[in-house]
Amino acid sequence: MTGSDPSKDMIDYDPHHWWRHLLKLRGGILQEIVGRLGVFTIWTVAVTWFHLNVHKVDVPATGHTLAGTVLSLLLVFRTNSSYDRFWEGRKLWGGIVNETRNLLRAAALNIRSPDLLRRLAAWTAVYPYAVTRVLRRGGGLGPAAAVLPPAEIERVMASRNAGLAVALRMSAVVAEARQLGFISDIVQMEIDRNVHLLIDYQGGCERIVKTPLPFAYMLHLRRTLIVFILGLPFALVESFGWATVPVILLIAHTFLGIEEIGVEIEEPFGTEDNDLPLEGISESIANTLDELVPWRNQLIASPALSYAGAPTGKEPSSEA
Amino acid sequence: MTGSDPSKDMIDYDPHHWWRHLLKLRGGILQEIVGRLGVFTIWTVAVTWFHLNVHKVDVPATGHTLAGTVLSLLLVFRTNSSYDRFWEGRKLWGGIVNETRNLLRAAALNIRSPDLLRRLAAWTAVYPYAVTRVLRRGGGLGPAAAVLPPAEIERVMASRNAGLAVALRMSAVVAEARQLGFISDIVQMEIDRNVHLLIDYQGGCERIVKTPLPFAYMLHLRRTLIVFILGLPFALVESFGWATVPVILLIAHTFLGIEEIGVEIEEPFGTEDNDLPLEGISESIANTLDELVPWRNQLIASPALSYAGAPTGKEPSSEA
Amino acid sequence: MTGSDPSKDMIDYDPHHWWRHLLKLRGGILQEIVGRLGVFTIWTVAVTWFHLNVHKVDVPATGHTLAGTVLSLLLVFRTNSSYDRFWEGRKLWGGIVNETRNLLRAAALNIRSPDLLRRLAAWTAVYPYAVTRVLRRGGGLGPAAAVLPPAEIERVMASRNAGLAVALRMSAVVAEARQLGFISDIVQMEIDRNVHLLIDYQGGCERIVKTPLPFAYMLHLRRTLIVFILGLPFALVESFGWATVPVILLIAHTFLGIEEIGVEIEEPFGTEDNDLPLEGISESIANTLDELVPWRNQLIASPALSYAGAPTGKEPSSEA
Amino acid sequence: MTGSDPSKDMIDYDPHHWWRHLLKLRGGILQEIVGRLGVFTIWTVAVTWFHLNVHKVDVPATGHTLAGTVLSLLLVFRTNSSYDRFWEGRKLWGGIVNETRNLLRAAALNIRSPDLLRRLAAWTAVYPYAVTRVLRRGGGLGPAAAVLPPAEIERVMASRNAGLAVALRMSAVVAEARQLGFISDIVQMEIDRNVHLLIDYQGGCERIVKTPLPFAYMLHLRRTLIVFILGLPFALVESFGWATVPVILLIAHTFLGIEEIGVEIEEPFGTEDNDLPLEGISESIANTLDELVPWRNQLIASPALSYAGAPTGKEPSSEA
Amino acid sequence: MTGSDPSKDMIDYDPHHWWRHLLKLRGGILQEIVGRLGVFTIWTVAVTWFHLNVHKVDVPATGHTLAGTVLSLLLVFRTNSSYDRFWEGRKLWGGIVNETRNLLRAAALNIRSPDLLRRLAAWTAVYPYAVTRVLRRGGGLGPAAAVLPPAEIERVMASRNAGLAVALRMSAVVAEARQLGFISDIVQMEIDRNVHLLIDYQGGCERIVKTPLPFAYMLHLRRTLIVFILGLPFALVESFGWATVPVILLIAHTFLGIEEIGVEIEEPFGTEDNDLPLEGISESIANTLDELVPWRNQLIASPALSYAGAPTGKEPSSEA
Known part of the structure; x- marks a missing residue:
C-alpha cells in the first residue's frame, strides 16, 4: 500500500566527510x-x-556571564535528553526488528504447517506498518496485507490500535497451532513471548509520542x-x-x-528529515521475513540438516 | 466513578510552535x-x-564567578535528576499499559471461558485506577468497577493497598482458570507473569512518590x-x-x-499541570481492553482464523 | 523486636514549601x-x-578561574554518582518490597495449605529485617519472628548472613509444598524465582555498603x-x-x-538523617503481607470468585 | 577464509604508560x-x-566567552554519546561471546549426539563471522565454514542477512535434536533462548551501524x-x-x-584503527568453542563426573 | 592455594573522616x-x-580560558566513564556473588544427593577464583580445589579459560542430577540458568579487561x-x-x-590499591557457601521444617 518514498527517509550521511553538507539546507535547522x-x-x-x-x-556583561553558564547547561542537557529519547525510540524499533525475526525463526522451526506459517509470516510483516499507523495516526498496512483476508484487514484498520490488533492475530495463529497439536504449550508460550516483547516495544514508542518534555x-x-x-x-x-x-x-x-x-x-517517529525511516525499516523487516519461509522448505529438503520426522504432515508430538 | 477532567490533564503542546505559549501562565512556574x-x-x-x-x-564579582559555575552545575544536575524521575515514572505507567494489554491478550486466546474472561477484563480495567488511588491517596476505581461484585469492590476500597488487592483478584481469576482445567500450569504461570510485572511497576511508582530528593x-x-x-x-x-x-x-x-x-x-503522579495524566491513561487502557473481549468472539467466529476445537465449551487439554 | 523509632527515619518533607526548613539543623550538613x-x-x-x-x-585570580571549572565539575559529578548510588539503593529496596508481595501473592493462590502459607508469610515478613541486620551489622528480626520456631530464629541470628539464611527457609517451605504435592515443579520454580530476585537485590545492597568511592x-x-x-x-x-x-x-x-x-x-543504608528508613519499609512490608493471608480465606469463601475445587483440604493436582 | 590481520586490529595499549604513544600518528586523529x-x-x-x-x-572576546561554554558542552556531550555507542557496541559483541559459550555449554551437556553437537559447534563458530559480514557488508565465514556442507555455506553467503541465516541453522540443529528425542521441548526452548539473544545482539549492532547521529x-x-x-x-x-x-x-x-x-x-564495527577487533573476537570465540566439544568426551569418560546413563547412544528420556 | 593478602586488598575507608588519609601516599595517585x-x-x-x-x-590568558572549559569537561567526563566501568565491574562481581548463592540454594533444596551437592558446592566455591585467574592471567583455584579430583583441577588449569571450564563442570553436575532422576528437566534448566548468568558476568569482566578507552x-x-x-x-x-x-x-x-x-x-580487576579485592570477595563467597551444605542437613532434621519425603534416599519424583 505505502511505498517507500526516499525523500521521506532520514538523511543518511557519512560523518567522515567533513566539509560536505555544510551548505545544505535540507535536514538542517536553519x-x-x-x-x-x-x-x-x-x-x-x-x-x-x-x-x-x-x-x-x-x-x-557580568549578568550575561553569570546566567550564560546555567543557560548553556540547561540547553545542552535538554538536547541531550532529546537525543536519549531519539536513541530510545531507535532501540525500540530495533527491538521490533529483532522480535519479528525471532518470532518467525522459532515458528518456522516448530510449527510444521505451511498454511499457519504463511499466515503468521504475513501478519508479522504487517505488524511494523501497523505500529507506524499508530505512531503517525494514519497510513496503510504495507504490501503483505494483500495476502490476508480483506475482512480481517478492515477490522484491523477500524480498530483503535492497529498494532495491538495485528499482534492479537499473530498470537491467535500461534494459539491455533497448539490447538491443532503442532506445538506444546511450552513452545506456544515461548513463541508468544516474542509477541509480548513486540507489544512492549510498541507501547514504548507510543509513550515517547504521547509525552513531550x-x-x-x-x-x-x-x-x-x-x-x-x-x-x-x-x-x-x-x-x-x-x-x-x-x-x-x-x-x-x-x-x-x-x-x-x-x-x-525528541519525537523521532514523524515524517520530517531527522525522523527515523520507519517505512524503510518496515520494508526491510518484510524482506527478511520473506527469506525465512522458503528457507524452511529448503532446510527440510537439505539432507545435511533433514529432520527425522516426516516434513509433509503433522507429527505426533509427545506433548499433544 | 471518576471522570476525566481535562483541566486536570498534563498540558499537551506542540513544541514546534515557538512563540505560542510564551505568555501563558498555566503550566509555567511563574x-x-x-x-x-x-x-x-x-x-x-x-x-x-x-x-x-x-x-x-x-x-x-570574582566570588560570584567562582561559585556560579558550581551552583549552575548543581542546579542543572538536580533538575536533570528530577527529569529522570519524571521519565522513569512515565516508563512505569507505560509498563502498566503494556502489561494490561499483554495479560488480556494472552488470556483472551487461552482461557476459553467467557465468564472468567469478562471478570478478568473488568479487574484489569480497574487496576490502573487502583494504582492511581494508591499514588494519590484517594480516588475511585473507575467505570469498570460497576460490573464487579460490590462486596469485592468494598473490600478493595478498604484495603491498605488497592492496587495490590486488585492484582490479587486478577491472579485469582487466572488461578481459577487452571483449577477449572481451562489452562495448564505453564500457561497460568505465563499469564501471571504479567501480574508480577504490574506489581513491579506499581511498586516503582510508590517508590518515586515516597522518596523525595x-x-x-x-x-x-x-x-x-x-x-x-x-x-x-x-x-x-x-x-x-x-x-x-x-x-x-x-x-x-x-x-x-x-x-x-x-x-x-520530581514526583509526576499528582494532579498539577505538569504531572502525568493518570486518569487519561487509565481511561485509554480501559478502552483498549474493551476492544479485546468482543474481538475474541469475532476471532473465533472468523473462518480464516477459526480454531479446530469447539469455541463454546471447555476443551479437554492434554495438561489437565 | 525492633520498633520503628520515628527519630531514626529519613526526613520526609514537602519540596513545594520553599522557605520552610531553611533554618533547620537536623538533616542538613551544616x-x-x-x-x-x-x-x-x-x-x-x-x-x-x-x-x-x-x-x-x-x-x-586566573589560577582559581582555570582550576575552578574542573573542580566544580569533579565535585558535582561525584555528588551525582553518590545520588545514583542512593537511588540504586532505593530501587533495590523497592525490589524487595515488590518481590515479597509477588512471592506471597503467588503462594497464596497456589499453595493450598494454611500451615505452609502461614510459615511462608512469617519468613517473608522477617526477610527485610534480616537484610537490614546484614546491612547494618546488627539488629533484630522484627515482630514476625515471634511466631517462628525459636531454634530456627537462633540459627538465623547465628549465621554469617541472616538474609541468606531466611531466604533459604523461604525456599525450603516452597520446596516442601511441592514435596507434599500442593504445587507442580513449574509452579515451585516460578515462586522460587521471587526468592532468586530477593537475593539479587540483597546482594546489590551489600555491594553498595562494601564498595565506597x-x-x-x-x-x-x-x-x-x-x-x-x-x-x-x-x-x-x-x-x-x-x-x-x-x-x-x-x-x-x-x-x-x-x-x-x-x-x-553514597551509602544510604545507615541510620543517619538522610539514610533510607529501612525499618519503616520493613514494617510496611509486614503490614501488607498480613493482609494477604486472611484475604486468601475471604477470597475462597467469596462466591463470585470461588474455586471449583474444595477450599478446605489438599486437592489432588494433575501434576503430582 | 579470512585470517586475522594484526594491522587491522584495534590498538591495544597500556594506559599506565603516560609518555609513550604521544608522538604516534597511527590511531590518533591528527x-x-x-x-x-x-x-x-x-x-x-x-x-x-x-x-x-x-x-x-x-x-x-566577550562573544567567544559566551558561546564557548555552550559549544564546549555540546562538543563533549556529543563525544560522550559516541563513546556510549562504542561501549554499547562492545557490550553487544560481549553478549555474542557469552551466548555462543552458553549455547554450546548447554548443548554439550544435554544433546548426546556427537554428530549434532559437531554441526552445532561449527555453525556457532561461524556465527560471529557471519555477523561481521553483515556489519561490514562483506567478508567470509571463517575457518569453521570448511567443515560444513558447501551448499549450505553458499546459501548463507547468498542470503540477505548471513547472521540471521546462520542463526536459523543453529536453531534447526537444536530443533532436530528434539525431533530425534535427545532433548525435551523444555530443554530445546532453553537452548534456543541463546539463539534468541544472539539475534538480539546482532540486531543491536545493525542498529548502531545504520543510525548515525x-x-x-x-x-x-x-x-x-x-x-x-x-x-x-x-x-x-x-x-x-x-x-x-x-x-x-x-x-x-x-x-x-x-x-x-x-x-x-560512534560506529565501532569498521576496520579503522579505533574500531573493535571483530576478527580477533571471532577467532577467540571459535577457539573457546573448540575446547568444548572434546571436553565433553573427556567429561563423560572421567569417573568422578561420569553419567549414570550410557554415554555411547541415545538414551530414552522421560520426556520423549 | 592463594591466601588473601590484606596488603593487596582495595583500601577500605570511612568517608566521614575528613582530615584523616589526607597525607597518605598509599592508594593515592601522587x-x-x-x-x-x-x-x-x-x-x-x-x-x-x-x-x-x-x-x-x-x-x-584568553586562549587558556577558552580551551580550559572544553578540556575540563573532557577530563571529567573521561574520569566519569572510568568510574562507570569501575562500578560496572563491581556490579558484575556482585552478580557472581548473587548467582553462586542462588545456584547452591536452589540445588541444596532440590538435589537430594549429598555427594552431588558436595561436588557442586566445591566447584561453585572454585568458580570465583577461576574467574580471577582469567582476569589476572594467572593464580590458583582457591582452597576448595583441594577436595576436587586433581586430574580435573589440572585440566581446568590447562584450559584456555579456567572460568568457563569450571562453569561447565558445575553444569555437568546439575545435568548428572537429572540423569540420575533427582530433578526434572524444568528444575535442571532453572538451576542451570544461574550458570548461564555466571558466564554472562564473567564475560562482562573479560570485556572490561580487554577493551581500554x-x-x-x-x-x-x-x-x-x-x-x-x-x-x-x-x-x-x-x-x-x-x-x-x-x-x-x-x-x-x-x-x-x-x-x-x-x-x-577503568580496569578494576588488577592488584593495585584502587582495584577491587577479588580475593576477598572469592573467600567470602566460599565461606557463605560452606554454611549452605551443612545447613541443608539441619533443615531436613528440623521438625518444624521437615519434609514429607524420606530425607535419606532418592525420592520417586513425578517427572522422572
Whole structure:
C-alpha cells in the first residue's frame, strides 16, 4: 500500500566527510529558526542604533556571564535528553526488528504447517506498518496485507490500535497451532513471548509520542533564552559598536539551533528529515521475513540438516 | 466513578510552535516563584538605594564567578535528576499499559471461558485506577468497577493497598482458570507473569512518590541559591547602578525557575499541570481492553482464523 | 523486636514549601562541615591580616578561574554518582518490597495449605529485617519472628548472613509444598524465582555498603578542594579587603557542602538523617503481607470468585 | 577464509604508560584533522596580517566567552554519546561471546549426539563471522565454514542477512535434536533462548551501524565550530599579535580533535584503527568453542563426573 | 592455594573522616604523577626565568580560558566513564556473588544427593577464583580445589579459560542430577540458568579487561593536557612572577590527578590499591557457601521444617 518514498527517509550521511553538507539546507535547522533570528536581528539593530545615536543604554556583561553558564547547561542537557529519547525510540524499533525475526525463526522451526506459517509470516510483516499507523495516526498496512483476508484487514484498520490488533492475530495463529497439536504449550508460550516483547516495544514508542518534555521545562527554557538574547545588545553594544549585529546573530544561531535540535529529535517517529525511516525499516523487516519461509522448505529438503520426522504432515508430538 | 477532567490533564503542546505559549501562565512556574522573586527584588532595591545614597557596599564579582559555575552545575544536575524521575515514572505507567494489554491478550486466546474472561477484563480495567488511588491517596476505581461484585469492590476500597488487592483478584481469576482445567500450569504461570510485572511497576511508582530528593541535597541547594542571590546586588551595584534591579530580577528568575522545575517534575503522579495524566491513561487502557473481549468472539467466529476445537465449551487439554 | 523509632527515619518533607526548613539543623550538613569551615575561616583571617598589615601576598585570580571549572565539575559529578548510588539503593529496596508481595501473592493462590502459607508469610515478613541486620551489622528480626520456631530464629541470628539464611527457609517451605504435592515443579520454580530476585537485590545492597568511592578519587577531590580554598584568600584579598572573610566562608560552605552531601548519600543504608528508613519499609512490608493471608480465606469463601475445587483440604493436582 | 590481520586490529595499549604513544600518528586523529587545521591556519594568518598591516579588525572576546561554554558542552556531550555507542557496541559483541559459550555449554551437556553437537559447534563458530559480514557488508565465514556442507555455506553467503541465516541453522540443529528425542521441548526452548539473544545482539549492532547521529545535530555542531574558529582571530589578534597563529592552531586542534573522536568511535564495527577487533573476537570465540566439544568426551569418560546413563547412544528420556 | 593478602586488598575507608588519609601516599595517585609534575615544574621554572631575565614571552590568558572549559569537561567526563566501568565491574562481581548463592540454594533444596551437592558446592566455591585467574592471567583455584579430583583441577588449569571450564563442570553436575532422576528437566534448566548468568558476568569482566578507552580518545586528551600546561606559564608569568611556579604545580596536580584516576579505575580487576579485592570477595563467597551444605542437613532434621519425603534416599519424583 505505502511505498517507500526516499525523500521521506532520514538523511543518511557519512560523518567522515567533513566539509560536505555544510551548505545544505535540507535536514538542517536553519529554515526552522530563520524567523527567530530575524526578530532578534531587528531588535539588535534597533538597540545598537538607539545606543549610538540617541542615548547610551549599555550595561556590563557580568549578568550575561553569570546566567550564560546555567543557560548553556540547561540547553545542552535538554538536547541531550532529546537525543536519549531519539536513541530510545531507535532501540525500540530495533527491538521490533529483532522480535519479528525471532518470532518467525522459532515458528518456522516448530510449527510444521505451511498454511499457519504463511499466515503468521504475513501478519508479522504487517505488524511494523501497523505500529507506524499508530505512531503517525494514519497510513496503510504495507504490501503483505494483500495476502490476508480483506475482512480481517478492515477490522484491523477500524480498530483503535492497529498494532495491538495485528499482534492479537499473530498470537491467535500461534494459539491455533497448539490447538491443532503442532506445538506444546511450552513452545506456544515461548513463541508468544516474542509477541509480548513486540507489544512492549510498541507501547514504548507510543509513550515517547504521547509525552513531550514537561511543559514548564520547555517554557522556562525558551523564556530564559529570549530574555538572554534580548538583553545581549545592551551588554555588547558599547564595546562592539555595529559589530554587535553579526556577533549577536551568530550567538543567537548557536543557542537557538541547539534548542531547535532538541525539538526536532525528541519525537523521532514523524515524517520530517531527522525522523527515523520507519517505512524503510518496515520494508526491510518484510524482506527478511520473506527469506525465512522458503528457507524452511529448503532446510527440510537439505539432507545435511533433514529432520527425522516426516516434513509433509503433522507429527505426533509427545506433548499433544 | 471518576471522570476525566481535562483541566486536570498534563498540558499537551506542540513544541514546534515557538512563540505560542510564551505568555501563558498555566503550566509555567511563574506563579510559583513570584513570591521569591518579590523578596529578592525588595532586597535588591534596598541594597542599591543604600549603596547609591548612604554608603558604598560593593564588592568585586570574582566570588560570584567562582561559585556560579558550581551552583549552575548543581542546579542543572538536580533538575536533570528530577527529569529522570519524571521519565522513569512515565516508563512505569507505560509498563502498566503494556502489561494490561499483554495479560488480556494472552488470556483472551487461552482461557476459553467467557465468564472468567469478562471478570478478568473488568479487574484489569480497574487496576490502573487502583494504582492511581494508591499514588494519590484517594480516588475511585473507575467505570469498570460497576460490573464487579460490590462486596469485592468494598473490600478493595478498604484495603491498605488497592492496587495490590486488585492484582490479587486478577491472579485469582487466572488461578481459577487452571483449577477449572481451562489452562495448564505453564500457561497460568505465563499469564501471571504479567501480574508480577504490574506489581513491579506499581511498586516503582510508590517508590518515586515516597522518596523525595535527599533532604540535605535540597536544603544545601536552596541555601546556596539564596546566599548567591542575596550577595549579587553587592557584586553588581557599582557597575550597573539602578539597572541592578531588573538584571537581578532576570537572573533570579532564571535560577529559581530551574530549581522550581526540578520540584515540579520530581514526583509526576499528582494532579498539577505538569504531572502525568493518570486518569487519561487509565481511561485509554480501559478502552483498549474493551476492544479485546468482543474481538475474541469475532476471532473465533472468523473462518480464516477459526480454531479446530469447539469455541463454546471447555476443551479437554492434554495438561489437565 | 525492633520498633520503628520515628527519630531514626529519613526526613520526609514537602519540596513545594520553599522557605520552610531553611533554618533547620537536623538533616542538613551544616553540623558536619562546621569544623572545616572554622579551619578555613581562621586561615582566611590570618592571611587577610598578614596581607593588610604586614606584607602584600596577593596573586591574580586566573589560577582559581582555570582550576575552578574542573573542580566544580569533579565535585558535582561525584555528588551525582553518590545520588545514583542512593537511588540504586532505593530501587533495590523497592525490589524487595515488590518481590515479597509477588512471592506471597503467588503462594497464596497456589499453595493450598494454611500451615505452609502461614510459615511462608512469617519468613517473608522477617526477610527485610534480616537484610537490614546484614546491612547494618546488627539488629533484630522484627515482630514476625515471634511466631517462628525459636531454634530456627537462633540459627538465623547465628549465621554469617541472616538474609541468606531466611531466604533459604523461604525456599525450603516452597520446596516442601511441592514435596507434599500442593504445587507442580513449574509452579515451585516460578515462586522460587521471587526468592532468586530477593537475593539479587540483597546482594546489590551489600555491594553498595562494601564498595565506597575509589579511595584515590575521594582523596584527590579533597586535596584539590583544600588547596583551592587555602589559596583563595591570596586571590581575593587585594580586591575584597576584610570582605574576603565572609566571601570565602560562603564559597567554602558551597563547595564543602556539595562534597559532604556526596558522602552522606553514597551509602544510604545507615541510620543517619538522610539514610533510607529501612525499618519503616520493613514494617510496611509486614503490614501488607498480613493482609494477604486472611484475604486468601475471604477470597475462597467469596462466591463470585470461588474455586471449583474444595477450599478446605489438599486437592489432588494433575501434576503430582 | 579470512585470517586475522594484526594491522587491522584495534590498538591495544597500556594506559599506565603516560609518555609513550604521544608522538604516534597511527590511531590518533591528527592525520584526519590536519587539512582542517591547515585551512584555519591560513585564515588566521590572513586575518592577522590584515589587522597588523592594513586595517584593524579586532572585536572583544566577550562573544567567544559566551558561546564557548555552550559549544564546549555540546562538543563533549556529543563525544560522550559516541563513546556510549562504542561501549554499547562492545557490550553487544560481549553478549555474542557469552551466548555462543552458553549455547554450546548447554548443548554439550544435554544433546548426546556427537554428530549434532559437531554441526552445532561449527555453525556457532561461524556465527560471529557471519555477523561481521553483515556489519561490514562483506567478508567470509571463517575457518569453521570448511567443515560444513558447501551448499549450505553458499546459501548463507547468498542470503540477505548471513547472521540471521546462520542463526536459523543453529536453531534447526537444536530443533532436530528434539525431533530425534535427545532433548525435551523444555530443554530445546532453553537452548534456543541463546539463539534468541544472539539475534538480539546482532540486531543491536545493525542498529548502531545504520543510525548515525541525527543529521541536524552533526551539521549544527560543525557549523557552530567553524564560525567559532573563524571568528577567533578577530577576538585575539589585538592582544596576541602574531602569537594569534599558534594559539588558534592549538585551540582548533583541541576542538576539532574532540569532534573527530566523536566521529571515529560512534560506529565501532569498521576496520579503522579505533574500531573493535571483530576478527580477533571471532577467532577467540571459535577457539573457546573448540575446547568444548572434546571436553565433553573427556567429561563423560572421567569417573568422578561420569553419567549414570550410557554415554555411547541415545538414551530414552522421560520426556520423549 | 592463594591466601588473601590484606596488603593487596582495595583500601577500605570511612568517608566521614575528613582530615584523616589526607597525607597518605598509599592508594593515592601522587606517586604516579610525581614524574609528570617534575617535568612541568622544570619547564615552568625555565620559562619564568627566561621571561624575567632574558626576554618577555607572556601572552594573554584568553586562549587558556577558552580551551580550559572544553578540556575540563573532557577530563571529567573521561574520569566519569572510568568510574562507570569501575562500578560496572563491581556490579558484575556482585552478580557472581548473587548467582553462586542462588545456584547452591536452589540445588541444596532440590538435589537430594549429598555427594552431588558436595561436588557442586566445591566447584561453585572454585568458580570465583577461576574467574580471577582469567582476569589476572594467572593464580590458583582457591582452597576448595583441594577436595576436587586433581586430574580435573589440572585440566581446568590447562584450559584456555579456567572460568568457563569450571562453569561447565558445575553444569555437568546439575545435568548428572537429572540423569540420575533427582530433578526434572524444568528444575535442571532453572538451576542451570544461574550458570548461564555466571558466564554472562564473567564475560562482562573479560570485556572490561580487554577493551581500554579508545586509543584516539586517550591520546588526544593527553596531548591537549600537555599543550595546555606547557602553554600555561606564558599566560601567567607576567601577572604572577615567581608565584607562577607553585600555581602551575597545583593546577597541573589537579588536572593530571583527575586524568590518572581515570586510568587507575577503568580496569578494576588488577592488584593495585584502587582495584577491587577479588580475593576477598572469592573467600567470602566460599565461606557463605560452606554454611549452605551443612545447613541443608539441619533443615531436613528440623521438625518444624521437615519434609514429607524420606530425607535419606532418592525420592520417586513425578517427572522422572
